[in-house]
Amino acid sequence: MKGIIARFKANLFFALPVNRYIVNILKHRLFSGLYIPQVIQLEVTNYCNAKCILCPYTKITRPKGYMPWHIFEKIINECSQFEKGRGLKLILHKDGEPLMDPLLFKRIDYIKEKLKKSTVHFNTNAMLLNEDKAINILNSPLDSITFSVDGTSKETYEKIREGLKYDAVVKNINNFFNKKKELNKKIHITMQMVLNKDNMHEIGKYKKLWGDKADRIFIKNAHNFLVQKTSFHGGVLGEKQLSRCMQTFNLMLFYWNGDVALCCWDYDNLVGLGNIEKDSLLGIYNNDKFNKVRNAMKNKNCKDIVPCNICSQIYGKDGRQWA
Numbered sequence: 001m002k003g004i005i006a007r008f009k010a011n012l013f014f015a016l017p018v019n020r021y022i023v024n025i026l027k028h029r030l031f032s033g034l035y036i037p038q039v040i041q042l043e044v045t046n047y048c049n050a051k052c053i054l055c056p057y058t059k060i061t062r063p064k065g066y067m068p069w070h071i072f073e074k075i076i077n078e079c080s081q082f083e084k085g086r087g088l089k090l091i092l093h094k095d096g097e098p099l100m101d102p103l104l105f106k107r108i109d110y111i112k113e114k115l116k117k118s119t120v121h122f123n124t125n126a127m128l129l130n131e132d133k134a135i136n137i138l139n140s141p142l143d144s145i146t147f148s149v150d151g152t153s154k155e156t157y158e159k160i161r162e163g164l165k166y167d168a169v170v171k172n173i174n175n176f177f178n179k180k181k182e183l184n185k186k187i188h189i190t191m192q193m194v195l196n197k198d199n200m201h202e203i204g205k206y207k208k209l210w211g212d213k214a215d216r217i218f219i220k221n222a223h224n225f226l227v228q229k230t231s232f233h234g235g236v237l238g239e240k241q242l243s244r245c246m247q248t249f250n251l252m253l254f255y256w257n258g259d260v261a262l263c264c265w266d267y268d269n270l271v272g273l274g275n276i277e278k279d280s281l282l283g284i285y286n287n288d289k290f291n292k293v294r295n296a297m298k299n300k301n302c303k304d305i306v307p308c309n310i311c312s313q314i315y316g317k318d319g320r321q322w323a
């Protein structure tokens with residue numbers, strides 16, 4: 001029973017922005033005719049200390065960098081115009097490791113100062129989560145954090161998460177849990193495992209290892225990261241679109257240089273939706289290119305939409321990504 005209640009609470013924590021977006025989308029469509037993002041994802045940097053095989057990181061051809069402060073400030077200031085009374089979810093990672101960003105804590109403070117109702121979150125591989133960083137995070141207003149650890153053994157983990165050290169990562173995370181308890185902090189912690197054929201056998205052990213410590217265990221299937229016709233689980237994607245992807249209806253994602261991505265799988269600016277230095281946030285979010293994808297999604301007809309037409313989220317069995 002205790003487990004069921006804990007799971008319900010953990011799911012609620014993450015589901016709220018998703019539920020709210022339905023009401024907000026309807027409200028704004030009715031009154032202003034605009035789409036308003038509920039989740040704002042910022043690539044604070046696309047530098048990373050790893051080369052995980054389940055990530056498109058090594059395929060990225062766009063330049064590397066850290067999000068300049070003036071770009072970050074413009075995005076957050078524009079969010080403050082439509083955040084009131086509802087709260088947004090701010091996510092501070094994309095194709096990179098946020099703990100490498102020297103401005104990370106300044107950004108979290110700024111978001112909390114400007115967007116009083118919003119929550120802030122990021123995912124990290126925890127390799128750089130030393131004592132100082134752990135204390136800085138725990139003393140910051142960050143609401144939630146996800147530790148991405150795709151295995152329970154050195155052999156499995158280091159095969160998938162190339163460049164990282166299993167023992168060091170586990171030590172850092174355990175230290176974080178201990179410090180959280182010691183400092184009596186409330187930050188919500190998720191342990192995330194992305195599945196492929198190499199780590200499936202460790203699911204049970206994963207739940208046992210982290211189940212009593214984390215607020216949530218999140219296990220999901222790997223995405224095909226937009227490699228045509230392939231499924232990470234060895235299958236071939238079908239021709240038929242099986243579902244609608246909601247990312248373009250509730251998410252707005254900025255690369256570090258202010259360009260706007262289609263979704264979290266658009267790792268190389270494949271669509272070119274606009275740049276926040278040249279246009280307003282809502283101007284880009286409601287432009288013809290964005291709406292073309294939304295209309296295709298509504299009609300379950302993405303065969304001419306790049307890159308949705310090769311995405312395992314809507315074609316093939318990987319579409320049900322959440323395990």
Ligand code: SF4
Nearest residue numbers: 048050052055057096
């Ligand atoms: S740590 Fe994250 S961003 Fe870096 S390569 Fe791995 S999955 Fe990609």
Ligand code: SF4
Nearest residue numbers: 245263307308311313
């Ligand atoms: S279908 Fe795939 S590529 Fe298209 S918006 Fe959704 S996640 Fe991105």
